[in-house]
Amino acid sequence: MTLLDHLPIAPVVIPAMTAPLAMMLMRRHARAATALSLGGCVAMLVAACTLFGVAQDGAIRSYALGAWPAPFGIVLVLDRLAAMMLVLAALLATVVLGHALVTGADRRGWHFHPLFHFQLMGLNGAFLTGDLFNLFVFFEVLLIASYGLMLHGQGALRMKAGVAYVVVNIVGSALFLIALGLLYGLTATLNMADLAVRIAALGTADQGLLRVAGLLLMTVFALKAAVVPLHLWLPRTYAATMPVVAALFAIMTKVGVYAMIRTVPLIFGAQAGAAAWVPAPYLLPAAILGAVVGFVGVLAARGLREQAAFAVLASTGTLLMAVASWRAATLAAALYYMVQAVLAGAALFLVADVTMRRRGQYADALVPSPRFAGQDAAGLLYLAAAIGAVGLPPLAGFVGKLLILDASYATPGWPAVWTTILVTTLIGVIGFSRSGSTLFWKTSAADADPIACPARAHAEFIAPALLLAALAALTGAAGWMTEQTRATAAQVMMPVTYVTAVLGAAR
Amino acid sequence: MSLEFLVASAIAVLVAGGIYLALRGRTFQVVLGLTLLSYAVNLFLFAIGRLIVDRPPLYAKDVTAHADPLPQALVLTAIVITFGMTALTVILSLRSFLESGSDQVDGLADPDAEEPA
Amino acid sequence: MALLTLISLPFVAAILLALARHATRGVHMLIAGGASAGGVAVLLTQAGAVLAGRTPAVRIAWLPALGLDLSLWLDPLALLFAALILGIGFLVVLYAQGYLKKEEPTARFLSFLLLFQGAMVGIALSGNVLLMLVFWELTSLPSFLLIGFWRDRAEARQGARMALTITGGGGLALIAGMVLLGKAAGSYELATILSRAAQVQASPLFPAILLLILAGAFTKSAQFPFHFWLPHAMAAPTPVSAYLHSATMVKAGVFLLARLWPVLAGTEWWFVIVTAVGLVTMIFGAGVALFRHDLKAILAYSTISQLGLMVMLLGFGTAAAVTAAVFHILNHAAFKAALFMHAGIVDHETGTRDIRRLGGLAALMPLTATLGVLAAAAMAGLPPLGGFISKEMMLEQSAHTAWAGQALLVPVLATLAALLSAAYSLRYAVALHFGARRTAAMAAPHDPGALLLAPPAVLVGLALALGLAPMTLAGPLVAAASAAVTGATRPALHLALWHGVNPALLMSLGAVAVAVLLLWRHAAVAAAVARLPAPDAKRLFDRGMTAAVGALRQLSGRLHAASLQRYLTVLFLVAIALGSEAALRFGITPGARATTPASPVAIVAWVALVAATGAVLAIDRRRYLALIFLSVIGVVMALAFVHLSAPDLALTQIAVEVVTILLMLLALHLLPGNPPRLSGVTRRARDGLIAAAGGLGTGWLAWTIMTRPERAGVSRFHWDNSYAGGGGTNVVNVTLVDFRAFDTFGEITVLGIAGLAIYALLEPAAHGVAGRRLRQWRSRDRFSPERHPMMFVMATRLLLPLALLVGFYIFLRGHNQPGGGFIAALVFSIAILQQYLASGFDWTDVRRRIGEHQLIASGVLIAVATGLGSLLFGAPFLTSSFGHFHLPLIGDFELATAMLFDLGVAAVVVGAVMMALAQLAHVAQRAAKNDGDAAA
Amino acid sequence: MIDLALHLAAGAIALAVLLNLWRLLRGPALGDRIVALDTMVINAIALIVLIGMIGGNDTYFEAALLLAMVGFVSTIAYCKFILRGDIVE
Amino acid sequence: MRHVLPHPALSAMLLIVWLLMANSITIGGVVLGGAFALILPKFTQPFWPDRPRMRFGRHFLGYLAIVLLDIVVANFQVAWLILFRRSRDLRARWLVVPIDLTTPEAITMLAGTISLTPGTVSADVSADGRFLLVHALDVADEAAEVARIKRRYEARLHRIFA
Amino acid sequence: MSVIADIVIVVLLLLGAGFALIGSLGLVRLPSTMERLHGPTKATTLGLGALLVASVVYFRARFGVWTAHEALISLFLFITAPISANMIAKVHLHRLRTGAISEPDSIAGPPPRPGGDGEWATFEAPRRDTPASTANS
């Protein structure tokens, strides 16, 4: 094996080494730890991009950890979907980390850097693993790291919200284990490809249990993805945490979506009997509700962070509407939308961060304040982020929505999908325009002195601007990107390839 | 009365107790609930390997009947993770109480909660 | 290339302006004006070819998956529009330079303006309907920003939001319509769509397509009943009104109707809707305009009316009507932009726009007045201005149009509209410029400088020229554009002031006559009109929005209230509901596997477990006792694992139990004692039902699984390869450190992270509010003064080395017998924790050698390094190797890399456990010390 | 005969566990409950030893050993909580 | 020697415990156990600052024998009490045992012995360490019982902890 | 050999289990906390001790292997059981002193004071430089 063959492990190993090293360095050599952290992030980005390049040939690569063949050991599976998610996560992480360093958010509590990298390790592991129990484990890694990051900093509100976030997710993990247990009890395997094969062979007597397992598993993923009505935890959690952390969390709900996209076509595809396309009857209505609840929340929010949180909900709803029909075409659109939604959501949070640092006591409350330093620049960024989140040209959200409209045409329930997308976009436009004009146009006292704030580096604007630039780039490169998502969706919807790649042609 | 029935009903009792406590209003009750729930889940995960008495999965050449080792490994992993989560939850509840003066999960203060000067 | 230049010039200029925002105004004007002029120049280079019948086009693949290409073309209609946009744009830039005050940020203003210009040019040039949508939506943003340019004014912000809401909403409908149109036509390329009228009109989707597209067009073009945003958009600076809200943006809707005319027009639906809306808007707008007093409001409503006119003409569905519409687009652009500029000058010079407070300006500012009167005359449709000709054409077309069998209905209404138009135009011309001198604020208004005067002068000149020499100036363009709209051959066009005496002329004369009469009695009529109940659209809109936002805010707030109990209730209910669904639909029945009879011991253990669970539930608020019962459950679990062949699990359970209890007791100490109950009987009953359902469901699942025969699965392989391939006989342990070492790797990471998070939670707890609360914390109980009971202390000193020894033993044998790194680590931890318990925090802490941070970090690193080690041998991550060795004297022993991995596991576990417990124990003490420091 | 004795012994210990449980539920003093729990742990050790004998393998020995070694830690902690509130000081 | 082997008795005990755990006596086991027996006392020395000197000779073994014997006997006595004596007929008493032992280790051992023999439980030590509070389940003569404890156990412990 | 061993095993098993049961019975039957504390001592000493010896003999007789590690369980219990009893007694004394309800007196009555001017350690912190003070307190 060449070193390149081992590369699939890099996205897990790099943060797994960066985190403890940063932890050791933190106390005595804070600067070195910071540099290491950033370096680790960049290294991960490089690894992710390389893997993305590797996955371009359309082959699915299986990496057998411990040299134990699938399905007996744990395998990492590098396909287009995994590669795409890795790049997205690494990209987001690098920008967010940069922002945290520039704003000093990493020094507002303990262990930001180790927790940050452990979070990435969890994400990357979840994207790469080909084993259902291992997916659980990496879910736990990313969750517990997210607890730590979510609580980073101080405050009673954050703690209370943290308790709810943690408890809900622990219950979710319990459900995950029950679902996993059922699947193992039925099939005696944990490897996803093997599960696909064995589930297809289950007899009639087992169909009920199989369906329960599938539905419970989907419930867990839906909880992580904050699918209505399992979304209730999200707004408070994301609004209560530090915006820079919330920006990283923009990808967390999408992990739930990822897990659905990974498991449903593969394990619960057409061959799965009673569990065929298991979330199908419920996902579309839930997604529609999610988009509505999300954009209504954008309109109803009382603070920027809360608004951004609802925008994240809304984007999940929107993209799940496309996912729900389980076709390659809609899935491709959904993937494009997902990528841009992650960046747009993160951008919103970072803009919220920049804004609230400059508004003093007014923080991110959606009430007029006296003028503040950098108001115009922040306003412009907010405008752009809002455009991205709501899906107007020239940013990628618009393209994403067009893609979803186009692809979902004539799928079951498409009029509802279309109506929802269009109406919720309008609600979002109204919401963002109201809050934007309140924050950046209206002043509580026009002639009052601007809010005094210590000289802020313009560098604070860089990270959100970069994310927005990425959104613009996604628009410009929409052709290339949709080609990627199309190929990815096609690969996902052809589980045979996956199964063969993991288990070998013999099966 | 079979072992299977005992285990299944124990799972039922633990889950019910866990759910009930998790739905209560104070952090400590919720922690208790989560603990019961995790017992139940561990037992469940264990039970899916089917129940086998006195055949621990210790390899020996001529042994054929043995408990399924894999669910045991899974439960071990689950126990460890649960422990980490429980520890964090307990301490988070405490910190939350210290910050807000209330141990209610939903943020309401008790009438007699003392406020620090 | 020319098209690409055309489309990119404004955007490039906008970016340049943003970059050069600190440069002088002159530079700003140069950039903006240059871009517009450059655009016009490019157009001129193409005009000849276009009018000669060639259509320059460019198509660059952008999003092939969607059929969205950067497809641009310049047909005569596009040429007409682009010329308007760029030409008037150039004039507006000049005008704005004179209009904006010194301190206002011209760069920002102009960059928004050019952004808008670019989007508009894009609409005009789009050869792909999706591309057109992109530009269409893109116009909303600069419009929003420009209306809200004076952001401190409430009406500006509200006007901006309203415009965005209405046109944005329409735009979204348009998206749906366009995509459907593309679906019906099988392509998003405009040329293709236009050639497939029959196919589109035959589609069952056609009514939907039409309605959605019309919704987009009507909102943008302020057609009744979507008109009301336009008057409020007048809060924008006047150059914006002149540009966006008279000459260009509002015409985008008209343009769209014209653009899609071949596919949409000619159907009954089209005729009925478009004509009716246009007619109503035309009359309504004109009627309102007559009784407004704000100059810009008059112009705004007149714009609404004139747009209605164009829409109506397009609705007629005849080629001749299209020609009239196209010519009127041109005329209206000229005179209306001029009028807005004129109104801006008046406002600028007199400080008011209230027509009632103005009069006799002709004498004060003759040049301005001349322009105003001429432009108003064009709007009134008086000869010899271009407006006259297009109005005549309109009346002519109306005269030939029958509505629902009524030949007179349309002509009469059209005449009424012409009448009202003439009336408000004449009012504007007369009341403002003639009669008594009334100038509100400023003492001596006078003609402004060239920058403000030249642009309207050019436009008025154009309006005049369009009347005097229509064929020379506009003939070919109008003919070509009309043909482009209808898709037919060019009409035989005859534009002239005099067409002889025909019905149109008579209608026109009558209209003007009555208009003069009406104006003569204007005051009385206005008073009467003022008494009519008039719904204020803005108030309705605002009130509606406020109410809706308020309601939604309340709904959303209530739905997302901070309630963990609700989150969990929903989660449990969803899980139960989904489980029941599967059970009801497919049935979940037990299998045929023989059950194992339960021994009395098992039954007793079960009784203990159930009783303890019940006790925990019954006394859940007496936390200490609840913990004791929790311990009972833990003991039963351990026994069950022993009984059911899981010694590793039993060991783990026993050790974890102890640590958990310690942890909970530590926390419990600081939590308030015996709290009151929170939920009432109903609530508890409801929760009880949920709990019962969840419990029964899960129990049933367990039962049905356990009673199924086991299947041959992957663990068969684990069993077979445990010793041969993994080097250990404890298959569970080999699974953990070898087959599934990656799980274990993740699992210890979880523990390590828990340690970090706990540290991050507890370290700051001694400060701030938490610290204060800690220091003020007093127990309600009385305590024994004895800190370190002698017997206990003595016993732990002996137990420490013993326990450590046991720990090492369990660690070393784990690979082959029950045990392993995790359990060993717990034993180590408990051994040290005993010391803490017995001898206190400080005493123990100083004697401990290694910090938790180092333990966790090095543990993870050891695990990673072990995993990476195999890479050196070309084997995948975490590949283990082992060997049996023989040393003289010592005998056979085994070394496995998996044990190194297990060492990492142990380090992390000890670190995390100690972190949690020692830090927790530390909190109270440190708070007390802080207290002392603060006092000192 | 030995099997019978083993099951008899196990039954006796099970009965003992039931008695412990009764005291545990009944109280009334806190000390009573702690003693009951402590005794239950001892009985559990006995049961583990018996289970090992019944099954004829000594794999469970460590479980019994561990219980004997750490079971008392929770007993002490429970006591110390009552005596001092803070179990580590 | 003290440097390498700070506490030979403890080391010996650890080695024995190791061999017991391993349940076999092999050279490898002895080497490994011996290593731990050497390392652990050193490693844990800070936790037991002044380990008392004890003699593990004849006196110690004798003491062990006596205690084991007493445990067996007392077990039967107490079993009889539990089974057949009615509660109200129990002659439960508190005993205050004055002690002459001076090291906490020795006192602990005494108290432990008392507790291990059924029928008596060491409940507390006085704050000055000179008295032991013992609860006895059934005694006729308190003074005699105190004397028995002192004579039978404390005296022997004196010799062990010389 | 085998018959004798069997008899020994049976006797030890019944003896051990019997004592464990009687200990727990005492926990139920004896009148108050202090008395009940005496019961478990049987379970830990002779009860478990007999069972462990039975186990040693049993494995020797049945499988021909000597197991001795059972002794370790006894060793640990001998170290820990008195501590548990001591601590529980302290809890009882403390709760009695602080007048906790549901903490009945022993039938031996209230505990006497120690000789001298001191108090029991539960009521008074151990004095420095006395045998009751461990080095660190």
Ligand code: NA
């Ligand atoms: Na391996």
Ligand code: NA
């Ligand atoms: Na005891």
